[in-house]
Amino acid sequence: MTAQLSIRDLHVSVEGKEILKGIDLTINQGETHAIMGPNGSGKSTLANTLAGHPKYQITQGDIIYRGESILDWAPDERAQQGIFLAFQYPMAIPGVTVANFLRTALNARRKATGTNGSGKPISIPEFRKLMREKMALLKLDDAFATRYLNDGFSGGEKKRVEILQMAVLNPELAVLDETDSGLDIDALRIVAEGVNALMGPNLGVLLITHYQRLLNYIKPDFVHVLVSGKMAMSGGAELALQLEEKGYDWIIEAEAAK
Ligand code: ADP
Ligand code: MG
Numbered sequence: 001m002t003a004q005l006s007i008r009d010l011h012v013s014v015e016g017k018e019i020l021k022g023i024d025l026t027i028n029q030g031e032t033h034a035i036m037g038p039n040g041s042g043k044s045t046l047a048n049t050l051a052g053h054p055k056y057q058i059t060q061g062d063i064i065y066r067g068e069s070i071l072d073w074a075p076d077e078r079a080q081q082g083i084f085l086a087f088q089y090p091m092a093i094p095g096v097t098v099a100n101f102l103r104t105a106l107n108a109r110r111k112a113t114g115t116n117g118s119g120k121p122i123s124i125p126e127f128r129k130l131m132r133e134k135m136a137l138l139k140l141d142d143a144f145a146t147r148y149l150n151d152g153f154s155g156g157e158k159k160r161v162e163i164l165q166m167a168v169l170n171p172e173l174a175v176l177d178e179t180d181s182g183l184d185i186d187a188l189r190i191v192a193e194g195v196n197a198l199m200g201p202n203l204g205v206l207l208i209t210h211y212q213r214l215l216n217y218i219k220p221d222f223v224h225v226l227v228s229g230k231m232a233m234s235g236g237a238e239l240a241l242q243l244e245e246k247g248y249d250w251i252i253e254a255e256a257a258k
Contacts, residue, residue, distance in 0.1 A: 002067045004029050004173050004204035011060035012042075012049050019045045021229040022061070027173070027204040034207045034215055034240060037226035038248045043208045044088055046226070047177040050206075051085045052078050065173065079105070080112035084171035086162035088178040092150040098161060099145040102168045103127050109169055134167040138194045155182030163194040174198075175206045180214035192217030212244040227255045 005027040012020035019042045027033050037043055049056040050063065052075035062069050070078060079085075093101065107121040122130070131145055138160050150158050159179050166174055176195070180188055195218055199205065207220060215223075215237065223239040225232045227248070232255045233239065243251075 003027060003064070004031075004066065005206070006064040007061070008064065009061035010046075010049070010058065010063065012045055013057045013059050014045065014055060018059070019056075019229050020049070023226075023229075023231055025224065025231070027206060029172075029204055030199075030201045031222070032199070032205040032207065032218065032220045033222045033224060034209060034220035035224050035226055036209060036212070036240065036243060037232075038252065039210065041226045042229040043210075043226055044177055045229075047085060047087070047175050047206075047208055050078075050083065050175055051075055076108070077112070079169075080109045082109070082113070082170075082172035084166050084169055084174045086159075086166065086174070086176045086179050088181065090150050090158045090162055092148070092153075094148045094151045096149050097146050098149050098164070099127075099131060101149050102131070102165060105165070106168055130168060134164055137167060137197055138164050139190050140164060156184065156187035159183055159187065159191055160194070163191055163198075167194065167198055170198075172202055173204045173206070175208070177208045178210065179207070180209055180211065188214065189217060212240040215240045225251055227252055230255065 003026045007023055007025040010020055010023040011018060023046065025033070035043055035046065045056060049058065052073060058071060063071060065081070065083065103122065109115070110122065111119045113119065132142070135142065135144065140160055144161070150161065153161065159182070162179065179191060183191060192214065207214065207218060209215065220237055220240070222234060223237060224234045225239070225243065232251050
């Protein structure tokens with residue numbers, strides 16, 4: 001079996017400062033991994049690096065996606081090939097509607113991967129049907145499709161639209177950075193139900209979260225704890241419960257004593 005994602009000895013610097021100090025992580029198809037850790041430990045740095053953000057410089061190591069190194073893939077190429085990132089702070093794009101944004105992104109992905117044999121753009125009626133179906137799944141009002149992307153959206157709406165993007169683009173690797181932040185419990189449940197509905201044997205998921213409460217709704221197969229740019233500990237779903245109960249200090253202390 002080829003791993004969906006294999007991160008090997010990854011070192012990443014931002015503005016000359018080393019943030020990630022040798023990360024190893026393998027995600028196979030169908031697996032859900034959670035990365036937890038204190039604020040400032042480098043979780044978003046990992047997400048941004050996977051996205052191909054130019055500010056994040058890989059100084060050592062490799063990122064292998066479906067058996068291929070993606071270090072020289074541009075961000076849009078990564079997205080078109082099925083790597084999806086939901087960011088901690090989604091950007092607003094005034095002037096571009098949610099529907100237009102999603103149709104453009106979907107068509108770019110179809111073109112790059114030759115979906116449906118031809119890679120042809122999706123027809124408008126087919127796209128409308130897809131949108132309606134996925135918006136219903138995320139309990140988003142139809143009016144959302146014609147609003148400008150993230151412009152004046154509440155925190156919860158932004159996160160739901162991120163998952164809508166994921167639903168429409170049908171990725172093979174989804175990285176969700178703090179998708180739970182700013183959500184009340186109802187919105188959290190809707191987002192989690194949406195993610196769960198999208199899970200399948202072909203999708204690998206990397207859930208980045210500071211808190212364990214999201215993991216009450218989305219069960220990870222593996223939990224990893226990132227401390228000061230290093231993987232300090234890995235375990236099963238029970239590790240998240242332990243962190244909820246005991247906090248991060250005991251892991252930070254153990255890591256410092258190494
Ligand atoms: P986390 O998501 O775990 O809270 P981050 O990856 O956001 O952690 O941050 C880890 C460290 O990297 C912090 O010290 C932060 O200041 C620094 N850092 C991350 N991104 C940037 C950036 N774009 N510019 C400068 N420093 C950054
Ligand atoms: Mg972060």
